[in-house]
Amino acid sequence: MSAKVLSSAKYQVQDHLKPGGLTGISAKQIEAHWQLYEGYVKNTNELLEELNHARLGSRHWGELKRRLGYEFNGMVLHELYFGNLAAGTALSSRSPRAAARGETWGDLPAWREDFAKTAAIRGIGWVILYHEPIAGHLFNWWVSDHEVNHPAGLRPILVLDVFEHAWMVDYGAGEEAKYVDAFLENVDWETVEQRFKDSAG
Ligand SMILES: [Fe+2]
Secondary structure (H helix, E strand, O other): OHHHHHHOOOOOOOHHHOOOOOOOOOHHHHHHHHHHHHHHHHHHHHHHHHHHHOOOOOHHHHHHHHHHHHHHHHHHHHHHHHHOEOOOOOOOOOOOOOOOOEOOOEOHHHHHHHHHHHHOOOOOEEEEEEEOOOOOOEEEEEEEOOOEOOOOOOEEEEEEEOOHHHOOOOOOOOOHHHHHHHHHOOEOHHHHHHHHHHHHO
């Protein structure tokens, strides 16, 4: 039964999410990064196909399942990341909730500082502004690799890739902070606001 469900999934590269014309994040950087994303889509589909043929409950089957968390999350997080990057968008005062002002951080600069400091945590992974839809809390959250430390039940509102591959074409080692600043100048706040509205219901 589960094998049928798995084999029916075929994921496509989401070309419409590819950003362009960004400030401080070059087309060459995006191109190199996009190729990595395409690899996650390919690997996710291949893993699902392999699972369909692996012996149920075998060690190999279990390792494929474990690996799927890495590839699948790598695929989806990149789609969320590229999907919240756009040139020439500014944070609107009309969207304070999605921008994480308000109760949690008090004001936008405080949120931004918290977000950037979270990005400076040592390690590879993601910084995600999450919305918790029951109590309505917002969190700037650290995720290791693609699949470690996701909070259960929370909705990703703004997603930042802090793997070195996300900035090393444009910035040298030790210059991650410049990339994070550039990212924050290229956030598609309309998309962020929409994700927040979808989560808040
Ligand atoms: Fe990435």
